[in-house]
Amino acid sequence: MQMEDLPAIARIEPTIFPYPWTLGNFRDSLNSGYSCWVFEQNSQIMGYAVLMMVLDEAHLLNISVALPWQGKGYGRALLQHMMEIGRRHGGANMFLEVRPSNTAAIALYESQALMKWPYAVATILPPMAVKTPY
Numbered sequence: 233m234q235m236e237d238l239p240a241i242a243r244i245e246p247t248i249f250p251y252p253w254t255l256g257n258f259r260d261s262l263n264s265g266y267s268c269w270v271f272e273q274n275s276q277i278m279g280y281a282v283l284m285m286v287l288d289e290a291h292l293l294n295i296s297v298a299l300p301w302q303g304k305g306y307g308r309a310l311l312q313h314m315m316e317i318g319r320r321h322g323g324a325n326m327f328l329e330v331r332p333s334n335t336a337a338i339a340l341y342e343s344q345a346l347m348k349w350p351y352a353v354a355t356i357l358p359p360m361a362v363k364t365p366y
């Protein structure tokens with residue numbers, strides 16, 4: 233992810249999140265050195281994710297696939313990529329938050345053994361990842 237990607241990302245956010253991040257939130261993430269990724273085709277951004285490392289904790293702050301591209305396996309591929317990035321940065325645990333109503337995300341995380349409802353202890357990076365309902 234680069235600064236010039238942010239206007240396109242800020243247009244996608246409100247189409248997929250009830251409480252979207254602003255362009256400024258993504259800019260702050262880049263400026264803070266978080267691991268920020270996009271995947272794109274023909275210069276069209278299809279999805280993106282933001283990972284913050286705190287010591288050996290990988291915090292997945294955002295993972296998104298734009299509406300036209302959802303349900304095609306890209307979210308799982310992006311999640312697996314971010315898990316690998318977390319590992320490469322020395323992550324032992326991955327933390328994430330998901331609303332209980334977000335059944336698609338929950339199913340995705342569960343499919344990767346990332347969470348057990350209602351509190352997750354997951355096994356991806358062994359030993360685990362955690363989710364917090366809110």
Ligand SMILES: CC(C)(COP(=O)(O)OP(=O)(O)OC[C@H]1O[C@@H](n2cnc3c(N)ncnc32)[C@H](O)[C@@H]1OP(=O)(O)O)[C@@H](O)C(=O)NCCC(=O)NCCS
Nearest residue numbers: 248295296297302303304305306307308330336337339340
């Ligand atoms: C959550 C999200 C990233 C999933 O990405 P995606 O590309 O649509 O998901 P995939 O096609 O890779 O599907 C992976 C798994 O997610 C689950 N899933 C995806 N869409 C689903 C849906 N509509 N209903 C239920 N489960 C769904 C399934 O378990 C699926 O595995 P399967 O196809 O083997 O059954 C995407 O829906 C998204 O960006 N949503 C809006 C933003 C968001 O909520 N992000 C997560 C915040 S916690």
